[in-house]
Amino acid sequence: MSVPNGSPTELQEYRDGVRSWLKANAPASMPSAAELIPAAKAFQAALFDAGYAGITWPKDVGGQGLSAAYQQVYSDEAAAYELPTYPFIIGMGMCGPTVNDLGTGEQRTSYLPRLLRGEDIWCQLFSEPGAGSDVASLQTRAVLDGDAWVVNGQKVWTTNAQWADFGALLARTDPDRPKHSGLTMFILDMHAPGVTVRPLKDMSGRAPFNEVYFDDVRIPVDAVIGQVNAGWNAAVTMLGHERVSIGATRKPKTNPMEFASLVELARRHGVTGDPAQRERLAELYAHERVLELFNVRMRQETMAGNPPGARGSVAKLAGALLLRRAIDTAGQIAGSDTIAWEPGDARGAELALGINSAPASSIAGGTNEVQHNIIGERILGLPKEPQVDRDIPFRELKVGTQRG
Amino acid sequence: MQLVLDPEQQELRSAVRKFLTDQSPSARVRSAMESDDGYDRELWRRMATELGLLGLAVPERYDGAGAGHVERAIVQEELGRSLAPSPFLGSAVLATDTLLALDDEAARAELLPRMVAGELIAAVAVAEGGGAWDRTGGATTASRSGDAWTLDGTKTAVVAGDVADVLLVLASTSDGPGWFRVDPSASGVTRTTLTTLDPTRRLAKVAFAKAPATALASADAAAVLDLVADLGAVALAAEQLGGLQRALEMAVDYAKVRVQFGRPVGSYQAVKHGLADVYSDWEQGLSALRHASWAADHARDELPLAAALVAAYVGPAYFRAGTLCVQYHGGIGYTWEHDAHLYYKRAKSTELLFGSPARNRARLADRLGV
Numbered sequence: 007m008s009v010p011n012g013s014p015t016e017l018q019e020y021r022d023g024v025r026s027w028l029k030a031n032a033p034a035s036m037p038s039a040a041e042l043i044p045a046a047k048a049f050q051a052a053l054f055d056a057g058y059a060g061i062t063w064p065k066d067v068g069g070q071g072l073s074a075a076y077q078q079v080y081s082d083e084a085a086a087y088e089l090p091t092y093p094f095i096i097g098m099g100m101c102g103p104t105v106n107d108l109g110t111g112e113q114r115t116s117y118l119p120r121l122l123r124g125e126d127i128w129c130q131l132f133s134e135p136g137a138g139s140d141v142a143s144l145q146t147r148a149v150l151d152g153d154a155w156v157v158n159g160q161k162v163w164t165t166n167a168q169w170a171d172f173g174a175l176l177a178r179t180d181p182d183r184p185k186h187s188g189l190t191m192f193i194l195d196m197h198a199p200g201v202t203v204r205p206l207k208d209m210s211g212r213a214p215f216n217e218v219y220f221d222d223v224r225i226p227v228d229a230v231i232g233q234v235n236a237g238w239n240a241a242v243t244m245l246g247h248e249r250v251s252i253g254a255t256r257k258p259k260t261n262p263m264e265f266a267s268l269v270e271l272a273r274r275h276g277v278t279g280d281p282a283q284r285e286r287l288a289e290l291y292a293h294e295r296v297l298e299l300f301n302v303r304m305r306q307e308t309m310a311g312n313p314p315g316a317r318g319s320v321a322k323l324a325g326a327l328l329l330r331r332a333i334d335t336a337g338q339i340a341g342s343d344t345i346a347w348e349p350g351d352a353r354g355a356e357l358a359l360g361i362n363s364a365p366a367s368s369i370a371g372g373t374n375e376v377q378h379n380i381i382g383e384r385i386l387g388l389p390k391e392p393q394v395d396r397d398i399p400f401r402e403l404k405v406g407t408q409r410g
Numbered sequence: 411m412q413l414v415l416d417p418e419q420q421e422l423r424s425a426v427r428k429f430l431t432d433q434s435p436s437a438r439v440r441s442a443m444e445s446d447d448g449y450d451r452e453l454w455r456r457m458a459t460e461l462g463l464l465g466l467a468v469p470e471r472y473d474g475a476g477a478g479h480v481e482r483a484i485v486q487e488e489l490g491r492s493l494a495p496s497p498f499l500g501s502a503v504l505a506t507d508t509l510l511a512l513d514d515e516a517a518r519a520e521l522l523p524r525m526v527a528g529e530l531i532a533a534v535a536v537a538e539g540g541g542a543w544d545r546t547g548g549a550t551t552a553s554r555s556g557d558a559w560t561l562d563g564t565k566t567a568v569v570a571g572d573v574a575d576v577l578l579v580l581a582s583t584s585d586g587p588g589w590f591r592v593d594p595s596a597s598g599v600t601r602t603t604l605t606t607l608d609p610t611r612r613l614a615k616v617a618f619a620k621a622p623a624t625a626l627a628s629a630d631a632a633a634v635l636d637l638v639a640d641l642g643a644v645a646l647a648a649e650q651l652g653g654l655q656r657a658l659e660m661a662v663d664y665a666k667v668r669v670q671f672g673r674p675v676g677s678y679q680a681v682k683h684g685l686a687d688v689y690s691d692w693e694q695g696l697s698a699l700r701h702a703s704w705a706a707d708h709a710r711d712e713l714p715l716a717a718a719l720v721a722a723y724v725g726p727a728y729f730r731a732g733t734l735c736v737q738y739h740g741g742i743g744y745t746w747e748h749d750a751h752l753y754y755k756r757a758k759s760t761e762l763l764f765g766s767p768a769r770n771r772a773r774l775a776d777r778l779g780v
Contacts, residue, residue: 269778269780272780278780281768281772284771284772284775284780285768285771285772285775287775287778287780288722288771288772288774288775288778288780289722289771291719291774291778292719292722292723292771292774293723295698295719296694296695296697296698296719296723297694299413299694299697299698299700299701300693300694300697302411302413302697303413303414303696303697303700306412306413306414307414310414312414317693320689320690320693320694323686323690324690324694375679375683377686378679378682378683378686378687379679379682379683379686381686381689381690382676382682382683382685382686383682385686385689386658386662386676386682386685386686386689387662387666388662388665388666388674388676388677388681388682388685389666389673389674389676389677390677391677391678391679392673392677
C-alpha cells in the first residue's frame with residue numbers, strides 16, 4: 007500500500023489550501039438547534055466536494071487516500087473554527103472505520119461514500135442498562151427468521167440516535183454460548199419499523215443521548231458486519247477506533263476549559279500575579295500540551311507502521327483527567343463566579359457546562375477504570391482479574407437485569 | 411516536528427542499552443557509587459573511546475560525532491535506566507553546552523577534544539542557595555586587576571564538581587555577569603564533596619577565595635546560561651524518563667509474580683491502575699522529551715517553552731514512579747539490597763537538582779506569558 011506521506015512543501019501547500027478553504031466556507035456561527043442537522047449535512051457535503059472528507063480513507067469509498075500527516079494539517083487548521091461536524095463524529099470516527107475494516111465490499115461502497123458526503127448520520131448501539139463497562143453482557147436479542155434477523159431489546163446512552171439514519175448494533179444471536187462468543191454486529195436502519203428513540207437528559211440538563219427500543223425490528227441478513235457470532239471482535243475493533251477518536255479529537259480553540267481560555271479567565275479576575283495561580287495554570291498547560299504531543303507522536307508512529315493499538319487508552323484516560331484538572335483550575339481562579347452568574351451570561355454557563363461534562367468524560371467511551379485495565383493488561387501484560395463468567399453459557403448467567 | 415526515532419537512532423539506543431546492561435549491572439553501579447571517585451572510571455573510558463558517546467552533540471571539528479540532542483537524549487535515557495554513575499551530565503552535557511554557547515574559540519579548541527576523548531572532565535559551577543541558577547552570577551564576584559581576574563564566593567550542587575579538571579563559573583562583575591575558567595587545584599579554591607541523598611551521583615560545593623580565574627569570551631553571559639539551562643533540562647528529563655521506565659518495568663515484573671491472597675498482586679485493580687498511571691505519564695513525558703530534543707536541534711525558537719514544559723512535567727512524574735516502585739515491591743522494596751531505593755532517590759534528587767518544582771512551574775508560566 008502506498009500512501010502519500012507528503013513532503014514539507016506539499017504539506018505546506020495543502021495547509022494553505024485548507025486555510026483558505028475554511029476561511030471562505032466555515033459557517034460564521036454555530037447553527038441553532040433546529041438548524042443543526044441541515045447545516046451539518048450541508049457543511050459535510052461541502053467538505054466532500056472540496057476533497058477534505060475522509061482524508062485518510064481509501065479512495066474506493068470516496069476518501070482521499072492520504073496519510074495521517076494530511077489529516078493532522080486539516081485538524082490543526084480546523085481547530086481555529088467551531089464547525090458543525092458534531093452529528094458526524096460517531097460515523098466518521100467509529101462506525102465508518104469499522105465498516106471499512108470488516109464490512110463486505112458491497113457494504114463499504116454503499117454506506118461509506120454516503121457517510122462522507124454527509125447524507126447519513128450514524129450512531130453506535132452497544133450500551134444497555136445492564137451492560138455498560140461489561141458490554142458483552144448485553145441482552146438485546148436477534149433471532150434469525152427466514153431472510154432477516156428479528157431484534158428485540160433496548161439500548162441506552164446512545165449519542166446522536168435522535169438524528170441517526172443508521173446504527174452499528176451489537177446484539178445477542180446465541181445465548182447458549184459464553185457471553186463474548188454469542189454476539190453479532192449489524193448495520194441497522196434507524197428508520198425501520200419497530201425502532202423507537204427517546205431522548206435521555208444528562209446531568210447538564212441537555213439531552214445529547216437517547217434510549218433506543220427495538221420491537222420486532224427486521225434486519226436483512228446481508229447487514230451483518232463481519233461474521234455471525236463474531237460481534238465481539240467487531241466491537242473491539244470499533245472501541246479501538248472510538249478511543250483514538252475521542253482521545254485525539256482537537257477541541258476548538260474557543261473551548262472554555264482549555265489553557266488559553268483559563269488564562270483569559272485569570273486575567274479577568276486579576277489573579278495572574280498570584281504565584282499559586284500561575285503555577286496551577288502552568289501545570290494545566292503542561293498536561294494539556296503533553297497529551298497533544300502524545301497524540302502527534304501516535305499519528306507519526308502510525309505513519310511509520312506502528313499504530314497505537316491499546317495505547318489509545320492513554321489518550322482517552324489522560325483527556326478525562328485533564329478535564330478534571332481544568333475545572334479545578336477554573337474554580338480556583340473564579341471562585342463563586344463559577345457557580346453563580348447573571349442570567350444570560352454565557353461565560354458562567356460555559357464554566358458550569360465544563361463542570362457537568364467532567365464526569366461524563368470519565369465514563370463515556372469506557373470508564374477511566376476500564377482504560378486503566380486495558381493499559382495494565384494489554385500494554386503492561388499484568389494478569390487479568392479472575393473472570394468467573396468467561397466460559398459459562400450466557401443463558402445461565404445472572405448479569406445486569408437478567409434474572410435467570 | 412519529528413517525535414519518532416529513525417532507524418539509526420533506534421540502533422543507537424539498542425547499542426547503548428546493551429553496553430550498559432552488560433557493563434553496568436546493579437553490582438557495578440553499587441561498587442562505583444561506593445568507590446573513592448564515586449563513578450566507574452573504566453565505564454567512562456569505554457563510553458568515550460569505544461562508543462564515542464561523550465561528543466554526540468559536539469561538532470566534528472572538535473572531534474565530536476556531529477549528531478544532535480536527540481541522540482544525546484537517547485544516551486541520557488539509557489544512563490537514567492542503568493543509574494551508572496558517571497560525570498556525563500556535568501561534563502558531556504552542561505560543560506560541553508556552555509563551551510559551545512560561549513564565544514571563546516580558543517577555550518573550545520583546547521578543551522572540547524579532550525572532553526570528548528574522556529581525558530578531561532569539566533563542570534559548570536552556577537548554582538547557589540537552593541540550587542537556583544542566578545542569571546546575574548549571584549553572590550560570587552569576579553574582580554579584575556590588569557588582565558588578571560580573581561573570584562570570591564561559593565557555588566553549590568556542582569554536578570561532577572568533585573572530579574572536574576576544569577571549572578566553568580558564572581560570576582558577577584562590575585559590568586554584569588561573566589563566565590570564567592578556574593583550575594580547581596589552584597590556590598584559593600576549596601572543594602567539598604557533599605553528602606547526597608542520591609548515592610549514584612555526587613555533587614560538590616566549591617568555594618573561591620581570591621581564586622585565580624581566566625575570563626571566557628561571551629557577548630551575552632546570561633543568554634549562555636539560559637541556553638545551557640534549557641539544554642540541561644532536556645538532558646535531565648531524558649535521564650528521568652529512562653529511570654521512570656526502568657522503575658515501571660521493575661514494578662510490573664514483580665507484580666506479575668508476587669502472589670498474595672492467592673493471586674498475583676498485579677491482578678488487583680489498585681496496583682494495576684497505579685502502574686497504568688505511571689505508564690501514561692511515561693508515554694506523555696516521552697512525547698514532550700522527543701519534542702524538546704527535536705527543538706534543540708531543529709527549532710531553537712521552540713526550545714525555551716519545550717524545555718520548561720518537559721522540566722515541569724517529568725520531574726514530578728519520575729518521583730511518583732519511584733515512590734510506587736518501592737510501594738509495589740512491598741517490604742522488599744525498602745531494603746538496601748533492592749534497587750528500588752536507588753531509583754526513588756535518583757527521582758527525588760533530579761526533581762530538585764536545578765531548583766524546586768515550584769520554580770520549574772513558575773519558569774513555565776513566565777514563558778507562557780502568564
